[in-house]
Amino acid sequence: MSTASPGQATGTSESPARTDQPAVRDYVPSAETIAAVLSPGARPARPSALSASVTFGWRAMLKIKHVPEQLFDVTAFPIMMTLMFTYLFGGALAGSTREYLQFLLPGIMVMSVVMTTMYTGVTVNNDIEKGVFDRFRSLPMWRPAPMVGYLLGDMFRYTMGATVILVLGLVLGFRPEGGVGGVLAGMALLVAFSFAFSWVWTMFGLMLRSEKSVMGTSMLVLFPLTFLSNILVDPETMPGWLQVFVDVNPVAHLVAAVRGLMAGEVDTGELVWVTASGGVLIVVFGTLTMRLYNRK
Amino acid sequence: METTEEKGAAAMSERTAELAIETSQLVKTFGDNRAVDGIDLAVPTGAVYGVLGPNGAGKTTTVRMLATLLRPDGGQARVFGHDVLREPNAVRSRVSLTGQYASVDEDLTGAENLVLLARLLGHRKPAARDRAAALLAAFGLEEAADRQVKNYSGGMRRRLDIAASILNTPDLLFLDEPTTGLDPRSRSQVWDIVRAVVAHGTTVLLTTQYMEEADRLAGRIAVIDHGKVIAEGTPGELKSSVGAGAVHVRLREAWQREQARQVLARTLDAQVQLDADPVALTARIMDGGTRDRAAAQASRALAELDEAGITVDDFSLGQPSLDEVFLALTGHPAEQADDSEQDGERESVEAAK
Numbered sequence: 001m002s003t004a005s006p007g008q009a010t011g012t013s014e015s016p017a018r019t020d021q022p023a024v025r026d027y028v029p030s031a032e033t034i035a036a037v038l039s040p041g042a043r044p045a046r047p048s049a050l051s052a053s054v055t056f057g058w059r060a061m062l063k064i065k066h067v068p069e070q071l072f073d074v075t076a077f078p079i080m081m082t083l084m085f086t087y088l089f090g091g092a093l094a095g096s097t098r099e100y101l102q103f104l105l106p107g108i109m110v111m112s113v114v115m116t117t118m119y120t121g122v123t124v125n126n127d128i129e130k131g132v133f134d135r136f137r138s139l140p141m142w143r144p145a146p147m148v149g150y151l152l153g154d155m156f157r158y159t160m161g162a163t164v165i166l167v168l169g170l171v172l173g174f175r176p177e178g179g180v181g182g183v184l185a186g187m188a189l190l191v192a193f194s195f196a197f198s199w200v201w202t203m204f205g206l207m208l209r210s211e212k213s214v215m216g217t218s219m220l221v222l223f224p225l226t227f228l229s230n231i232l233v234d235p236e237t238m239p240g241w242l243q244v245f246v247d248v249n250p251v252a253h254l255v256a257a258v259r260g261l262m263a264g265e266v267d268t269g270e271l272v273w274v275t276a277s278g279g280v281l282i283v284v285f286g287t288l289t290m291r292l293y294n295r296k
Numbered sequence: 297m298e299t300t301e302e303k304g305a306a307a308m309s310e311r312t313a314e315l316a317i318e319t320s321q322l323v324k325t326f327g328d329n330r331a332v333d334g335i336d337l338a339v340p341t342g343a344v345y346g347v348l349g350p351n352g353a354g355k356t357t358t359v360r361m362l363a364t365l366l367r368p369d370g371g372q373a374r375v376f377g378h379d380v381l382r383e384p385n386a387v388r389s390r391v392s393l394t395g396q397y398a399s400v401d402e403d404l405t406g407a408e409n410l411v412l413l414a415r416l417l418g419h420r421k422p423a424a425r426d427r428a429a430a431l432l433a434a435f436g437l438e439e440a441a442d443r444q445v446k447n448y449s450g451g452m453r454r455r456l457d458i459a460a461s462i463l464n465t466p467d468l469l470f471l472d473e474p475t476t477g478l479d480p481r482s483r484s485q486v487w488d489i490v491r492a493v494v495a496h497g498t499t500v501l502l503t504t505q506y507m508e509e510a511d512r513l514a515g516r517i518a519v520i521d522h523g524k525v526i527a528e529g530t531p532g533e534l535k536s537s538v539g540a541g542a543v544h545v546r547l548r549e550a551w552q553r554e555q556a557r558q559v560l561a562r563t564l565d566a567q568v569q570l571d572a573d574p575v576a577l578t579a580r581i582m583d584g585g586t587r588d589r590a591a592a593q594a595s596r597a598l599a600e601l602d603e604a605g606i607t608v609d610d611f612s613l614g615q616p617s618l619d620e621v622f623l624a625l626t627g628h629p630a631e632q633a634d635d636s637e638q639d640g641e642r643e644s645v646e647a648a649k
Contacts, residue, residue: 027436027455029485034492037427037434038465044418046389055415062412063403066444131397135460138363139416140388295367 049142056149061156073119074161078112082168085232093233098173105169105176106186106259107231112165113158113194114226114251118218120154120198124205125214137293144290147202151195158191178264186261189274193254196278199285206292225251250277316341316376316468316499317362323370324357331357333523334371339501339516341467344494346514347503348622354523355503356396359470362501363393375468392466396473398453399460402446406437406456409445410463417464431459435489451482458489462498469493471502475509487513507619521626535615537624541590542614543579543597548607550574556606563597575609 047055064070085108090097124147127133136146166174166183176183201218208214228245229235229252235243246252250273257270317339324332332354339345347355360366362373364384372379378386393399400409407428414424432441435455445453454474461469471490475483490513494500504510510517511531519527519534527534543564547556557568557577566579579597581590594613601608 026481027485029436029488029492030434031488031492031495033434034489035496037430038462038493038496038498043389043464044420044423047416047418052416055412058415059401059404059412062408063401066403066405130402131395131399132401133399134360134363134365134393134395135399135413136416137365138388138391138393139413140385141416145416 046140047142049145052141052145053148053152056146057152058149060150060153064153064156070119071157071160073116074112074157075164077116078109078161078165079168081112082108082165082172086172089232101169101172101174102176103259104232105165105174106262107229107255109162109165109169109187110190110251110255110258111226111231113161113190114197114254115222116157116161117154117194117198118201118215118222119157120150121201121203121205121208121214121218122211123150124202125208125211128206143294144286147199147286147289147293150202151198154198155191155195158194159187162187162190176262176264178262182261182264186258189261189271190254190258193250193274193278196281197250199282199289202289203285203292206289225249230255250274250281253277314341314376315339315374317345317374317501319358319362319371319373321371322358322361322368322373324354324361324366325369330523332361332368335520335523335525337518337525339499341499342494342497343515344490344500344502344513346510346517347501347520348505348507348510348517349503349520350505353520355520356472357523358520359393359472359501359503363391363470364388365393390467391470392461392464392468393470394454394457394461394472394474396476398445398457400445400453400457403444405442405444406432406448406452407441409456410460413460413463427463431463435459449482451478451485454478454482454486455489458486458493462493465496466498468499468501471500473503473505475504475506483509507622519622519625526625527621532615534621537621541581542620543581543594544610544612544614545577545579545601545608546573546610547575547577548609552606553577555604556601559600559604559606560597563600564593 082105086097086101086104089104090100094100094103133146166187178186200221201214204214204217208217224245228242229249230246231251235246235252238246253270253273257267257274260267260270315338317337319335319337322332322335322337323330335354335358337345337347337358347358349355357366361368362375362380364380364387367381374380375387376390378390380387400406401412404412410428410431411421411424414427415421419427429441432438435458437452437456437459440448440452445456448456458471458474461471474490475486478486487509490500490502500513502510502513514531516528516530517534518525527537529537543560543566545556545560547553553570553575557570560566560577560579561568564579564581566581568577568579570577581593591613594611598608598611601611
């Protein structure tokens with residue numbers, strides 16, 4: 001463009017960034033420094049599947065560090081659940097709260113942690129909306145890594161939730177027969193199953209449009225799975241049709257297995273049931289999740 | 297086009313002749329909406345290629361398909377010879393994307409974001425930290441390194457985003473509306489960064505709805521509207537397809553404008569338009585003459601104004617703006633009324649040249 005300006009511009013002004021002397025602290029991009037950071041030598045090889053997943057797990061931990069409020073659901077919520085049900089039903093169902101607690105605690109631990117799994121879906125859904133997901137998806141790495149990373153971070157949360165309940169239970173008088181080993185095995189089984197179960201939520205997180213719909217759907221799935229089970233009461237008093245549901249409810253089997261481990265009476269049948277249903281959950285919902293993830 | 301070897305000097309020299317992006321009849325539909333409706337692009341390596349169009353023209357959809365984030369419904373797209381559908385990982389290893397919405401994690405700090413991505417690209421932890429620190433320094437984010445990104449200004453966030461995109465020194469960088477919503481200073485910083493990145497040899501595909509931006513940065517521009525390429529060429533070619541240029545005049549005294557209009561109309565043999573600004577007029581040289589002739593006519597007009605005793609504050613001969621190009625090509629202005637920033641933008645377009 002050729003410009004002839006006899007009166008020299010009063011009205012025409014350069015954009016301020018160009019004419020004003022930049023303030024001392026203001027950033028002025030320098031071609032040299034940018035060129036220098038652009039020449040870092042060879043590109044490293046792709047990270048392994050494990051390394052990428054662990055890196056995403058690290059991200060989840062950083063998020064917990066920066067937004068510790070998100071641990072509310074694995075601290076305050078389980079405490080509330082445990083206290084509420086122990087004192088609500090204890091006297092009526094087992095004669096005393098202390099006695100009921102021996103039955104309830106493994107179950108309420110399962111209920112709280114399984115309910116916590118739904119936040120996985122909310123987190124996935126939030127990330128998608130924020131655009132950071134696009135960047136992850138455009139990286140040349142093992143595709144399921146971000147998903148596995150979420151779940152690794154969530155396993156920390158599950159462990160924390162379970163621990164909070166265990167400590168509270170011990171304070172209230174929970175005395176498991178299975179000892180330290182049995183309790184730890186029970187918690188490990190619970191966390192492992194929750195990892196498998198969370199793939200349901202990664203799928204919904206990718207599939208549904210908003211955080212609200214993810215929450216709504218989660219409730220619809222989680223309430224029947226946790227309440228229609230052997231967590232609060234013995235299913236023998238339930239009508240036959242309901243018992244049919246409880247019999248196939250994987251959460252009920254999980255509760256039976258965890259109870260067994262904590263009581264020192266290992267029920268191999270239940271353990272097989274739980275392991276198998278966990279495997280099926282990973283295969284089915286993991287596959288669906290990755291299909292959605294790749295097509296999104 | 298052949299699959300390119302990643303390594304070796306031979307491949308490097310081959311790459312110069314190679315196209316960074318090649319699409320043919322690319323289509324993406326969302327329900328009834330043909331968001332991308334048969335786009336053909338041939339983007340040469342080593343320069344900025346501008347994709348210009350209003351909101352909803354299909355720019356972002358096109359970029360997302362090229363970055364392997366969205367599957368095309370029809371047509372073909374190759375990036376450095378790799379088909380986006382069949383060899384997505386080969387494409388991903390050579391491109392980077394800075395999306396329209398900041399693609400960084402707001403909860404993490406700037407440094408954590410870069411370390412995270414460096415790790416995901418395969419750097420070991422110490423190297424990832426070094427790389428993050430170097431990038432933060434080069435992008436003026438040292439002081440903000442340990443602050444959460446949610447507390448960054450728009451310009452800082454965008455810089456971090458671009459820094460994240462060049463972590464692996466991509467061969468092709470997609471910048472999807474990188475300056476939308478930024479203040480003028482941040483915008484010019486982004487421009488300087490883009491120039492530095494291109495000078496280093498990275499090809500940049502830049503989408504924008506700002507005429508000025510495409511004009512300043514891009515070597516070639518594709519104008520997109522309703523999912524189709526409606527024009528393609530260098531900024532100069534696009535502009536000269538519409539006319540020889542326009543003379544913009546600002547007077548000191550508003551009362552002299554009518555007199556000035558008559559002088560310009562006579563000497564330039566042009567339509568003279570009174571601008572909204574009461575001291576400004578624009579004369580469009582319509583005869584399709586050469587630039588030289590237009591320049592000669594313009595200097596004659598300036599002399600005539602002087603002789604008539606009209607005080608001129610500013611006088612410039614400009615090529616038609618891309619705005620006018622867009623209007624000529626599509627019959628509707630490129631800039632939608634919903635974008636409130638546009639007025640300020642337009643002012644600086646001519647002035648800054």
